[in-house]
Structures are given as structure tokens and as C-alpha cells.
Amino acid sequence: MSTKFKNPIVNWIEYRLPIFSFLNDSLGSGYPTPKNLNYWWNFGSLLGFVLVVMIVTGITLAMHYTPHVDHAFNSVERIMRDVNYGWLIRYVHMNGASMFFLVVYIHIFRGLYYGSYKAPRELLWMIGVFILLAMMATAFMGYVLPWGQMSFWGATVITNLFSAIPLVGDSIVTLLWGGFSVDNATLNRFFSLHYLMPFIIVGLVIIHLWALHEHKSNNPLGVDIKSEQDMIPFHPYFTIKDLFGISMFLIFFMYFVFFAPNFFGEPDNYIPADPLSTPAHIVPEWYFLPYYAILRAFTKDFFLYWPVAWLITAKLAGVIAMFSSILLLLFLPWLDGSPVRSNRFRPISMMFFWIFVVDCLVLGYIGGKPAEGAFIVIGQVATAYYFAHFLVIIPIISRTEKVMQLPSSISKPVLQPAE
């Protein structure tokens, strides 16, 4: 019988179910980690933390929420006014969604900057893209549940996107709605699926971590781990660093929960849903604005639409472009042909990385503005650049750029600072 641990009960369990060594090898002292990770590597564990917060607050909210068109809005107001600490739980859940996306976007841009998507971590990256898609579906359906005006009209506009599909579009929309408009059947199924999706995300996260642990974390230098010297154990070094990151993050998060709980929200969503009156200006939550800008960029006079104008409507082109903007990330490991991961050693790529960051921010800004005048043109230029970045700039730059001299190992620049 195994005698790995001092405690005989632990040993008894370990012999039958090796869970202690599994945990130790996953996030304990048995998991080696590159020793040069910087704070941008905190956001993964932060995401795990936010996911748990969302599931715990979500389950407790579901104990008081009523998924019916006549009662949903009032049950949320009851949570806010009458349920003990209901206001706190709901504000944590509501702002938690914004935090989740803020953190995941930083996590993704970290991966883009340091080339974490490159071999042998392609699948790790692709699973991450699927996690993002699952998060988006979850957030969209969750936003519908309070049954305010933005909930209702957001659901109407987004489900109507599927009507752009030729031939079967209308049947698909009816299937999604369970009726002939967004109604009680729609609310019910969104509640059911909103409860399900986080657990699918948990499953994807486990696979994400599995793939991560196979080849370990990438690092700011982007060079492979060469020896034991390049690593330190996850526990206690990164457990404590991640806990510190979570503490800092909580200060930021709780500022919004307690002092500006509706900062990320839309006032219109405190008006009960009215199927006969559309709000003057429909906007999605901030984390969907860049995609919304891409969707709306496709009009008859957008030059990217011209080549396909004979085949599909502008509306369908916009829908395809919006989904492609995320699905393109799946191909990034092959679009980028550079042998070097980290942008620290790829000066031209680094410049285009920052231009891309600005482009995404511009798209987000345009997505929140009405589609008129200069906003249309700026949105179309930013959309064209978004696709050019992935389909033209990255493939060419990564294959032609002259990269800087890489350090021979992770330890080298740590022990002997370069220059």
C-alpha cells in the first residue's frame, strides 16, 4: 500500500482513488511552472474564480426567480427588495458577467501577445475559443431573464439574425422561439439553458486545463522549458500569487457591486418588456459591442459586401461576418507562421498587435453608437481592418519578419540580465 503521505487515512484513500496525488500534480507542489510568469498569467485562475462566483450566485438567484413572462420582471424586483441579501447576490451576478468578459478578453489578448496559441498549444487555444462562445451564449440568455425592455428586444434582434439563413431561416427562428414571437416559451427555455451552460463551460475548462498541463504554461519569453532549472512548483509560488491577484481583482469587482452596480447596465432594462413598443436605441451589453459593430457594418454600400452581393443579402453577410470574427481565432495557430512565440522578439508583430487592440476598442465604441453618419464609415473601416489583421497582416508579417535573438533558455535572462 502506498505510503506517500503521512496521514494514514489519506494513504488509505490514495491507494483506492489517487485523488491526492492528482490534485498535487495539478495545482500543488507536484506541478512545475515556468518561473518567469508575469502578472498577465494571473487571469486564467481569475477566470476560474469568477466562474465559481457566477455559478454560486446563479444557483441562489434561481431559488427566487420565476421564469414566466407575467412574473419574471417582478420576481427580479422582489429579489432586489425583499429577499435577504438578494440585492447583493444579484448585483454580484450581474456585474460578475461584465467582469467575466473583461478578464477573459485580457486573457485572450495575453495569449495573442505572447503567442500562447502556437504549437504545441493549438488545441488548448481552440478549446478556449469554444469556452468564449459558450460564455457568450450563456451571457446572452442570462440577460433575457429579467424580462426588461432590453432583455426582450435584445432577444428579438439576436434570434432574428437566424432568419437571414436562406430557406430554413424562419423555421429555425420559430424553433428557437417555440412560438411566433419571443414569448413565454422562449423565456422558459432560455432559463433552462442558462442554467445548463455554465456546467458545459466547467467541462470545457477541465479539458482546457488538461491540455494546459500536458505542455505547461507558455511564458513571457515564449521559449520552451529546457530543464528543471526553468521551473518552480505551482504551490506555494503561484497559489499565493494567484490569491494575491484575486484579492486585487476583488477590490475592483466590489467597487462596481457596491458603488456603481448599474454602471455596465442599460436603464431601459428596468422597464418591463413590452412586445408592442421598441426602445428607440437598442444596444447589447458592452462585451458584445464589437461584434454588433461588425454585424451592422454590412450594408449595401460596404465594399467587403460587394464580392458576395450577387449571392447573399447584406443581412446574411453581416451575420456570417460576426460569427467568423470569432471562428477565425480557431485558425490563428496556422495563420501565424512565425517560429517565435513571444512578441517581445517580434517588433513588427508587436506594433500590429497594438493596432489590433485599438481596432477592437474602436469597434466596441462604434457598436454602442447609432448607425448613422461617420459612425457607419468608421465601423466599416474598423471591420475591414479586423479581418485584414487575421487574413493578410498576420500571415505575411509572421512569415517575413526578422525576429530578434531568442535567449537560450528561460533561466538565461533571469540569471544574467541581457545587456
Place this chain on the structure above:
Amino acid sequence: MDEISNPDNLIDEDEKSRRDFLYVSTAVVGTVGGAFAAWPLIDQMNPAADTLALSTTEVNLEPIEEGQSITVVWRGKPVFVRHRGPKEIRNAKQDDNVELIDPETDASRVQKDKWLVLVGVCTHLGCIPLGQKPSEAKGEYGGWFCPCHGSHYDTSGRIRKGPAPTNLEIPDYAFINDTTIKIG
């Protein structure tokens, strides 16, 4: 009769293909069975019988004066019923011949010239166009105007300007008598 005269054939070739056949047919039957089992789980999402049962609405036209519109709910969607005046009818018919985004004649969109019945849902992304109340914007063509993405509809409910791809939908309806219609 070759297999019988040659036992090796029977064991090697024939046995192998028989097994392959069993594998393939098991997979096929399993897949088809799985699809049959999945269908109720998918079809439950389609409109239920009580939702379908609500799919007709009767409207009394008597109280609607010339130039007035009312909005009734049919299948959870607004339906615009407009009592058109002579000028609106004339404008709609005149524009039959201009270049339209979704060409349709006014005559094909009404049963009686005076009564225009439309599903009041913008064909772009499902917003409710303005123009039902006298105080609301009616757009550049005097019909309806969708504030979400700026689609203009004329007095026949045809799309004239903006991102919407098709004219406002005409629901199935019938005149039960001179002053009552049944939608659906």
C-alpha cells in the same frame, strides 16, 4: 459453391465480411434509432398545441375612422390595421411603377383598397415600426418608419429605403362580413 469446397475461404474472407456487415448494420440501425429518439427532444421546442390554437384573431373594423390605424395582437405580434384615405391609396397605386426594393403592386397587398392589414414587425431585425399614432414619425414615404436601423415603409407597407430586405408581411386574413376580419 466455392466456399464450401474451400474451408479457408469460409473462415477468412466470408467470416470477415459477415462481421463487417454486422458492424456496419449495427452502426446504421443505431444511428437511425438515435435520430428517431432525438426528434421528440428537438420538436418539443416548436410551438405547442395551445400556442398554435391562439393563432386566429377577429377584428371589428367599424370603429376605425378613415386615416386611423389600430394595432391588434396576433400570435404575440402586433398587426397594423389601417383605414386608408383616398390620398394614401392613390400614392400607393402610383408607386406601383417606380423602382422598388421588393417589387409588389398595391393591389396584390390588399383585399379592399380601404383596408391595409400588415404584420407590424420590421423585416430587418424584428423591431416595431413607428407610424401608428398621429404623433409618430411616418418616414419619408408616409407609411411607417423603423427607428432601430432606419427603414422607411410606404402607404402600402412596402420597403422604400433602409436596411430591411422585404416589404412588411401581409398576414392571412379574410373578411367575415363588411366590418369584421379574421386574421390567421
